[in-house]
Amino acid sequence: MSTHVKKPGWFTVNVLNRLVAWLTRRGLSVWGSRVLAVRGRKSGQWRTxxxxxxxxxxxxxxxxxxxxxxxxxxxxxxxxxxLHLGKNVEVFTATEVADDDKPPLLRAYLKRWKAEVGVFFDGVGPGSSDEELRRIASDHPVFRITVTN
Structure with a gap:
């Protein structure tokens, strides 16, 4: 597994993420946005x-x-x-997707959100070959979620 991480810039952290989270907490989804809450692996505290x-x-x-x-x-x-959207909370389990199964998922994700996140994909986009998508697959975890509530 790669340790590839691209840290978001100041504007993303302090303006964009906060604005999207604020709207999402109020029930307004921005292009599928949700607020993810997951327990910290060390602290046990909820992180969002x-x-x-x-x-x-x-x-x-x-x-x-x-x-x-x-x-x-x-x-x-x-x-x-x-996953939180306004007052709606969906509890889910997550299964990590294997790298070989990621190309169609990464392609679909980039089709929808490339303008927002394309810079983090090293020049790979929705029109890239499966081979190019496989090359970056280990750098981008993907989880299939199943709602349990």
Missing amino acids: TPVNLMTLDGARYLVAPRGHVQWTHNMRAAGGGE
């Missing part, structure tokens, strides 16, 4: 971050465009979490 929830062929996925970040490590340890 805005995420893009992708639905493809009836299944739901969380993709980590910035790589192996804190929420992905916590998700592996916790095995699931909660």
